[in-house]
Amino acid sequence: MLRYVLRRLPSAVIVLLLATIPVFAVLRLAPGDPAATVAGPDAGPEVIASVRHDMGLDRSLTAQYFSWLGDALQGDFATSFVSKAPVSDLVMRGLGNTGTLTLCALLLAVLIAFPLGLAQALARTGRLRSLLSGLNVVMLSVPPYVTGVVLVLIFSVGLRLLPPGGYVSVFDDPVAGFQFLLLPAICLALPAAAVLARFLTASLQRVFQEEHYFASRMRGLSAKRLVLRHGLPNAVGPVVTVLGIQIGHLLGGAVIVESIFAWAGLGQTLVTAASARDYPLVQALLLLAVTVFIALQLLSDVVYAVIDPRVRERT
């Protein structure tokens, strides 16, 4: 097992290191002189020169990259151009909210995907099958900003059941917190659920063709036992690997969902930072997104190998 992890690790680290280069380049490619931005509009040339020296901008690009990377590894991302607060503090402030939202969405996605995927794989009649696959395509392709507005129209404006947006901590007031969380989480979960269901269906259909499955069927097992004990366990592996990739997409979708539902998380921080051209903050959030994405992909591959010993042997 350890050997499998060690074999997968280098390529993940290489991709992550390569991904830090464009992230670093954000500040260098940005129009305008960062030193002048930090020094402020009234600063004279000597002040700007001293700020440039303090920021290390007079050193070579390679030296700057490595010192930036070293600081980043320690969680130090300099200070925000706009609020002058340490970037790491600003990131920590929104991390919990985005984390809660993403985790709830992930849970919901899995809860929706399993019944949907099973139903799609088992659907015999043409009409039910095309209905389910139509539902799947709609969930998959309709963007979260459309789903979000539709959900608000139905549940907040029409039925007046749930608040249209805002944030209350689940720990302060569980009922209200849950109400505020529900719509954004559904909105974020639907596309991920559709992808997971798609992979589960394909994977199940493959298992249904295998000889061991046919043998179990010939032994006269009940349909329920057959699917739940012999079909599903053999089919979840590929779904787990997709799960890792889907979390990455959830992070992207979270930006939109947070904006629709006024959810005070990292997505809002990123949009504000981009509009204000607060590059250190944008850099830190980009790096966070990429790191989480690559780490989760690695994690899901490892989980797949834990579930399915054949994967460990193969590679």
Added chain:
Amino acid sequence: MSELTEDVHLPAAAAAPERKRATGLGDLLRTPAIGGSAGVLALLLLAALIVPPLLPYGPNELASATALDPPSWSHPLGTDELGRDLLARLLAGIRVSLLVIVAAVPLALLAGGLLGLFSSAGRWTDTPTQRLFDVVLAFPALIMGIAFAALLGAGLTAVIVTVAVAAAPMIGRVLRGAVRSQSARDYVLAAKVTGVRPWRLYVRHILPNCFDVVLVQTSLACATAVFIEGGLSFLGLGVRPPDSSLGGLLSSSLTFLTSSPFYAIGPLVVISALVLCFTLLADALNRKLAAR
């Protein structure tokens, strides 16, 4: 010698158009999923191209003295918070999405296609290209778009660059796979043996047979283009007011959802229809072309 080669590989080249005729364009369009989604797309795009000059109001003109008028005969979709005609703004929004598709998708095809070909050339070119694709795909498309908007400033350029960069790796990966699977076939070997030059081998033999998968990816790239344009404009980082865009319309409708729900209907229907039809088209083409 050259005459001989022409003769020998003729059967392989001649077989392809014949098979294509069996599932030609008309045949594809008669498939309900393909014909239906292509029809809806054509209708929306034609409406966006033809109707605006016929309307009495431009998208940025004040068309009504009162704001947020509900739908009426003079304003079929109502008016917005400044009294501008929502139908004119909606059609202008479709035009913007169309512009993004026309500008970004060919860029993505070019970049992805060249990288995919480069990647399929051999082991030494494959690994670096695949790592490059890994790195690009490690950034969620919308987050990458926000970074481009921070760098280039909010606007259409950032949207177009994002779509091109996000779609290119997908096209590259698929093309690489297709070229590799074609290269392993007998007809390629036969062509090589008869002395067809590498350039001609790719352009006349291998690439025409990869057309199907690229067509499917093109349709998906169009869906991505609409998705990213809508998302960035929704966040206020794409097309900027007063200009209209589908995402921008949707995000301004959000403020008036309780009092004027009609505001949101147009952009909701059009964005869903565009993304859904491009995805369905890709799905159906994929199934149909894989079957042949």
